[in-house]
Amino acid sequence: MTLYPMKLVTVVTESLAREPLVRLLEEAGAHGYTLTHVEGAGAQGARFADMPESANIKFKVLVPPEAAARIFERLAAEFFPLYATVAYETDVRVVRAGKF
Amino acid sequence: MTLYPMKLVTVVTESLAREPLVRLLEEAGAHGYTLTHVEGAGAQGARFADMPESANIKFKVLVPPEAAARIFERLAAEFFPLYATVAYETDVRVVRAGKF
Amino acid sequence: MTLYPMKLVTVVTESLAREPLVRLLEEAGAHGYTLTHVEGAGAQGARFADMPESANIKFKVLVPPEAAARIFERLAAEFFPLYATVAYETDVRVVRAGKF
Numbered sequence: 001m002t003l004y005p006m007k008l009v010t011v012v013t014e015s016l017a018r019e020p021l022v023r024l025l026e027e028a029g030a031h032g033y034t035l036t037h038v039e040g041a042g043a044q045g046a047r048f049a050d051m052p053e054s055a056n057i058k059f060k061v062l063v064p065p066e067a068a069a070r071i072f073e074r075l076a077a078e079f080f081p082l083y084a085t086v087a088y089e090t091d092v093r094v095v096r097a098g099k100f
Numbered sequence: 101m102t103l104y105p106m107k108l109v110t111v112v113t114e115s116l117a118r119e120p121l122v123r124l125l126e127e128a129g130a131h132g133y134t135l136t137h138v139e140g141a142g143a144q145g146a147r148f149a150d151m152p153e154s155a156n157i158k159f160k161v162l163v164p165p166e167a168a169a170r171i172f173e174r175l176a177a178e179f180f181p182l183y184a185t186v187a188y189e190t191d192v193r194v195v196r197a198g199k200f
Numbered sequence: 201m202t203l204y205p206m207k208l209v210t211v212v213t214e215s216l217a218r219e220p221l222v223r224l225l226e227e228a229g230a231h232g233y234t235l236t237h238v239e240g241a242g243a244q245g246a247r248f249a250d251m252p253e254s255a256n257i258k259f260k261v262l263v264p265p266e267a268a269a270r271i272f273e274r275l276a277a278e279f280f281p282l283y284a285t286v287a288y289e290t291d292v293r294v295v296r297a298g299k300f
Contacts (some may be wrong), residue, residue: 001273003272003288006288008288008290030242031242032240032241032242033240033241033242034212034238034239035238035239035240036238036258039135040133040134042130042133058136062286072195086132086194087194087195088192088193088194089192089193090108090192092210092288092289095272095276095287110292112234136236138234138235139234139235139236141233156234158234172201173201176201176295186232187294188208188292188293189292189293190208190290
């Protein structure tokens with residue numbers, strides 16, 4: 001049993017961005033994803049109480065570092081101007097980079 | 101495109117703690133959050149089969165290290181005596197510390 | 201308030217693997233878990249558009265490194281041959297390794 005270092009890329013965005021995001025992730029080299037529906041609130045300079053909660057989607061993909069960089073570059077160029085989007089990467093060790 | 105090192109703070113707690121937790125996170129400096137409903141079970145010294153599953157909420161916020169420390173101090177003082185709560189931080193790199 | 205370094209183990213698998221996975225996690229030393237229902241798609245060498253999305257379950261447990269290794273060894277031996285499963289670990293710092 002071996003552990004492989006990989007990047008876990010998390011993208012939280014608006015539900016209507018689902019289809020273009022799945023395409024982007026696949027084109028950038030992801031072989032699978034998980035999708036969770038989350039509630040979210042937030043914006044720089046506003047109070048939580050003044051914001052409506054909105055339904056968002058959270059995608060997670062396990063990719064090598066180069067693919068993470070490709071995802072972030074395309075998100076910054078194509079998604080940030082259009083959708084409220086937050087993206088980040090975490091270092092993980094994967095037992096098998098299989099099905100998802 | 102730049103990546104910013106930040107702390108991802110995760111708090112799993114009882115559903116009834118939702119409103120005070122949102123207030124605490126905001127006061128500690130979070131600009132947004134995501135909330136997921138999770139099932140959970142667990143307690144030191146009990147067998148899973150003997151425990152009822154309960155509905156819990158999981159909050160995630162992206163914050164600088166000082167804010168993470170403020171959140172943990174307040175959780176330990178104000179939440180741990182009242183609610184079953186687990187909290188932890190992870191190092192992440194954020195593309196844009198924006199909306200959530 | 202002290203932070204303890206621990207491993208966050210994430211396992212994404214098929215819904216029908218739920219009961220044996222809970223047993224495995226407990227036997228390996230986990231004192232609690234959270235469970236989220238996620239959608240997922242993926243497989244090496246297939247296009248996302250050609251794959252049906254499936255309902256999966258995602259378990260998270262906080263454990264010491266030895267327990268993480270035990271979980272991964274048993275998953276590789278007992279789950280990978282039977283269920284589409286992905287598992288990985290992340291370094292986290294836990295405020296209190298309590299209830300979950």
